[in-house]
Amino acid sequence: MLNGLLARKIGMTQIFEEDGTALPVTVLQSGPMTVIQKKTLEKDGCNHVQVGFEAIPERKVNKPIKGHYKEQAPTRFLREFEVENIDEVEVGQVFDVSLFSEGESIAVSGNSKGKGFTGVMKRHGFAGQPASHGHRGHRGTGSIGQCATPSRVFKGKKMHGRHGNSKVTQLGLKIVKILADEAVVLVKGAVPGPNGGLVTILKSNR
Amino acid sequence: MSTAMEMVEQSQLRSELPELRVGSSVRVNYRITEGNKERIQAFEGVIIGKHCGTRNNKATFTVRKVTQGYGVERIFPLHSPRIESVDIIKIGKVRQAKLYYLRARRGKAARIKERITARPSA
Known part of the structure; x- marks a missing residue:
């Protein structure tokens, strides 16, 4: 299993818990990530999985990049994630919010807002x-x-x-709610970066 | 605003509460927890302001009452699940959206005229 998921930060709002406590939450729009390439210890020096996030039309990519995707649809982002067992991941496999569960501890990393x-x-x-x-x-x-x-x-x-405008990882966050149909994750507290920014949700044991 | 955000915020709204107007005298039945016991506490007073709209999950309203000569104001989150119910005692006739002028008044001067509306034809 991957150790993280890419998402877009939508913004912050508040939700009520069952006992009436108002929780500040950040809404993260995740989405399916397709495995584009497998990197192995022998060949590339590390067991990493390269995934694509957010589909883009094919006219937006040039031929060399399209060649890298092979049969997979081209995406806006390519990122690598660690994986415990590289053999259980296949190229073309899709990961989504089911990677996480409600109440799970996570870390969110992203590019912070530039302050000049x-x-x-x-x-x-x-x-x-x-x-x-x-x-x-x-x-x-x-x-x-x-x-x-x-x-x-x-x-x-x-x-x-x-x-500012540097990579920041916020530890000790918690998933409040997962809306699987809409691929939306609600995280308690703030996460780095502007609204609309790309963030990485990472598994964390803090 | 993005649809994901709207969806999350809309899911928080409560629609069963009556329409709250500034100037109305209301009784807010609010669930409070003492130790591990839960009971309903009523707070009766005049709504002197509404904040952040109505169809907004962050919306609140302020209720003011005078107890033993001391003015007490309490802010309730409009869509909080802790609000058991809101009883409207009287609808007031007011011309301001925020009745902060009541804070400077005492007794008879702090009264609000009742709004007389046509009775719905039965």
Whole structure:
């Protein structure tokens, strides 16, 4: 069995539990994933399964890419997943939300929203400087090192710069509900990325 | 909005509750849990505001009453399964969507006129 599933983040809403508790949930639209290629330990160095997600019309793909799909329909995304036993997976096999069950612990990974060029307070959680009493630093970095020794700034010093738009994995999430007919998964809490973004639902034992 | 989202949100809506209007005096029968016992607690007052629409799973309404000289306001999620029922005592004649002006009034000044509607012809 695969260790994960691709999905689109639709957005967040709330649902009521039976006892009336309102739960914040993220709606994920999953879909059938078709196995396109099997990678084996001997040939490729790892037991991975390459799957395709979201069908696209054939005119959208060029010949070399179409050749990779062979008999399978072309898809928008190609991703790899780990698999316990590569022999029980066949090319053309379809995986869907039945991979997961309600109440299961999962991790969701995706590309976070880009924040652009940000300062150190937002980017690294620095405290900044006092706002008043003659201070002029406010949201500045503060000291970035010592003086004549080492007379340089250490590599990897946390500074301002591009923030966000990087892969984020949110652990400790839980599946609240699965609507198998619509291939919709409701996850308690927030998942990384913008609405409409591609996310990966991973099995997790946290 | 996507259809998947609509479907999830629509599935949360309750349709059996009566139409709630701002200015109405209502009794909200709300299920509360004490320890492991469940009972129904009634909260009686005037609806002074509705929030986030009606056909929206996040919709809420605020009920205000005055108890022993202290104003008490309680916000109920409109579609919460904890609401056993809502009894409408009286429909008020009001011109505002939010009756926050009631907070500044006491006693007789805080009254709301009853809305007289034509009786449905039997």
